[in-house]
Amino acid sequence: MKIWLDGNLVDEAAAKISVFDHGLLYGDGVFEGIRFYNGRIFRLEAHIRRLFESARAIVLDLPWSQEDICRFTCETVAANGLSDGYIRLVVTRGCGELGLNPYLCPRPSMFIIASTIKLYPEEHYTNGLALITCATRRPAPGALMPQVKSLNYLNNIMAKVEAIQANALEAIMLNEQGYVAECTGDNLFIIKNGVLLTPLISDGALDGITRGVILELAASLAIPFQERSLTRYDIFIADECFLTGTAAEVIPVVSLDRRTIGSGNPGPLTRRFIEGFKQLTHSSGTPFS
Ligand code: PXG
Numbered sequence: 124m125k126i127w128l129d130g131n132l133v134d135e136a137a138a139k140i141s142v143f144d145h146g147l148l149y150g151d152g153v154f155e156g157i158r159f160y161n162g163r164i165f166r167l168e169a170h171i172r173r174l175f176e177s178a179r180a181i182v183l184d185l186p187w188s189q190e191d192i193c194r195f196t197c198e199t200v201a202a203n204g205l206s207d208g209y210i211r212l213v214v215t216r217g218c219g220e221l222g223l224n225p226y227l228c229p230r231p232s233m234f235i236i237a238s239t240i241k242l243y244p245e246e247h248y249t250n251g252l253a254l255i256t257c258a259t260r261r262p263a264p265g266a267l268m269p270q271v272k273s274l275n276y277l278n279n280i281m282a283k284v285e286a287i288q289a290n291a292l293e294a295i296m297l298n299e300q301g302y303v304a305e306c307t308g309d310n311l312f313i314i315k316n317g318v319l320l321t322p323l324i325s326d327g328a329l330d331g332i333t334r335g336v337i338l339e340l341a342a343s344l345a346i347p348f349q350e351r352s353l354t355r356y357d358i359f360i361a362d363e364c365f366l367t368g369t370a371a372e373v374i375p376v377v378s379l380d381r382r383t384i385g386s387g388n389p390g391p392l393t394r395r396f397i398e399g400f401k402q403l404t405h406s407s408g409t410p411f412s
Pocket of ligand 1: 155156211279305306307308309310329330331332333334367368369370
């Protein structure tokens with residue numbers, strides 16, 4: 124496997140980061156997870172735009188343009204001879220002396236991995252996922268901006284641990300006010316009386332690229348939708364529920380905290396979104412070679 128690291132495509136064994144990199148020492152950095160399908164990178168520009176917004180929000184100046192990073196990403200995928208897979212693009216604060224001060228790090232590091240990912244076993248795409256609500260809350264915006272896709276993922280990891288310990292694959296995270304924010308690595312949607320609903324970004328959800336695609340699809344399918352605050356009650360009484368994410372794609376949810384949602388099977392509108400998403404991923408994107 125060839126890894127793009129600070130301007131060079133190097134062998135996996137040579138792709139090393141210093142122990143003095145603040146990305147490792149303090150989780151100081153940002154990242155993106157991107158998919159490619161059929162030789163084309165899906166929503167590449169949107170991911171790179173979000174990367175720049177995350178970087179701007181943590182005062183990390185990137186010495187590359189958005190166009191440069193799109194090009195490096197394409198080169199990395201092409202160098203690995205894959206037609207379908209997953210890209211992990213990471214920017215760290217770079218090397219510096221010990222101590223939190225990011226101004227001690229003169230230059231960020233960037234690496235790009237093009238590989239594959241399988242988040243959930245196939246059977247759950249057919250039969251649906253069982254979710255739990257975890258005790259770990261999404262951080263308040265005043266503590267750690269939830270929109271920044273930073274290298275600080277301990278909050279989500281602790282929530283994921285709760286899910287796994289409860290024999291579930293994913294967990295709903297509430298914000299400090301008790302409203303549903305999202306899951307540990309996926310955005311959440313419900314359908315009630317034919318209306319698609321999803322939590323507000325200001326309730327602590329990541330502004331997911333897949334979330335945005337679903338809202339576009341809803342508009343083009345003439346399915347009414349609304350972003351609004353949701354509670355567990357709204358999910359318990361929903362007709363349908365599903366999750367979205369670059370890695371997860373669109374996956375049905377059939378229960379929350381062992382309570383059945385809707386009919387207990389993936390719903391008809393959920394199936395339409397799964398189908399619509401699949402068509403888009405296989406018919407659009409940036410060609411990489
Ligand atoms: N919420 C959170 C907290 C995320 O990290 C999403 C929602 C979905 O957003 P997108 O833009 O992908 O539709 C994410 C996505 C990984 C990995 O290993 C990345 C994410 C989640 C889980 C694993 O690269 N990020």
